[in-house]
Amino acid sequence: MADKYDHLIVADLRELMKERGLPVQKLQLRLEAEEQEHKLKHELELERMELEAQHQREELETREAQRGHEAREAQLQWKPKVKVSPTKSGAQAHPDTLICSVTGFYPGGIEVKWLKNGQEQTARVVSTELMQNGDWTFQILVMLEMTTQSGDIYTCHVEYSSLPGPITVLWEAQSDLARSKMLTGIGDFVLGLIFLVLELLVYLRNKKVEVVGPEVANPKQTGPPPSGEAPPNPKKAKNKRQKGASQKLQPL
Structure with missing residues (x-):
């Protein structure tokens, strides 16, 4: 316009x-x-x-x-799995290193801490880099060098974005007496299990002999006698064989 x-x-x-x-x-x-x-x-x-x-x-x-x-x-987020395992180096009798293994998580942002009796440890902590697995998940190892004393409680503390709260895995240092009691209990359990297996094998073997025994006593008898006939008498059969042998030995 x-x-x-x-x-x-x-x-x-x-x-x-x-x-x-x-x-x-x-x-x-x-x-x-x-x-x-x-x-x-x-x-x-x-x-x-x-x-x-x-x-x-x-x-x-x-x-x-x-x-x-x-x-x-958000759909592909995998929650981490946490495991604590003690190790020892050299000829020491007690473990001197704790390893916190955090595996199977995605995406990669994660925080791992070591606590001793509730106190965070930073001086003797060594961590690997974030390692990627073949299935797109990640893993990380965090190690703590320690001097074990009876009653000390170590905690691997893991914080992750997809978790409602932290994951904590505890490890408690045991005394020599407690450790020896535990080993003794394990040894008794193993010995009892061995004896139980041996007794079971002996019982099964005796049971098998009882079942096979009557068949071995009369190997020529392959089945039950025909209907209407009485079972053969071993004594009469023996006399019959002896009588036949004496007739063959008489002079003509």
Whole structure:
């Protein structure tokens, strides 16, 4: 509608300039230049609006992709498994190192601490780097050098983002007496289990002899006697064999 009015105004100006003898060609060039400039501004405005719309679409797609990635990460989170194992070096009688193994977790952000009787230990703690397994999960080993005393309680304290609270695994230093009692109990249990197995084997062997014995006593008898016949008498059979042998020995 505005362009229509502009054309009407231009036409009126041309008629007026013709009546007054003014140069119309100069006005025509100026109007054409202004029209080109207006058209160029309009095209630039359309291009700017299209670029803004494209930028907004890209931002929306980026946010959607980020939310999808976070959702997949939340679904793929594996909780860590924690295990504490004591080791000893050289010919020492007692373990001098505790190893806290944290395995099977994803993603990789995790914090592992050693506590002794509730106090965090930092001086003699050695940790490996975060190691990646073949199934996209991670593992880490945190070692603590210790001087064992009876009653000391060591705790491996693990904090992870997907857990509602920390994981704690305890290890208590035992005295020589408690350790010897435990070993004695294990030895008694193993010996009792061995004797039980031996007695079971002897019982099964005797049972097998009782079942096979009657069949071995009369190996020629392969089945029950025919119906209506009495079972053979071993004594009569023996007398019959002896009588037949004596008849063969009589002179002709």
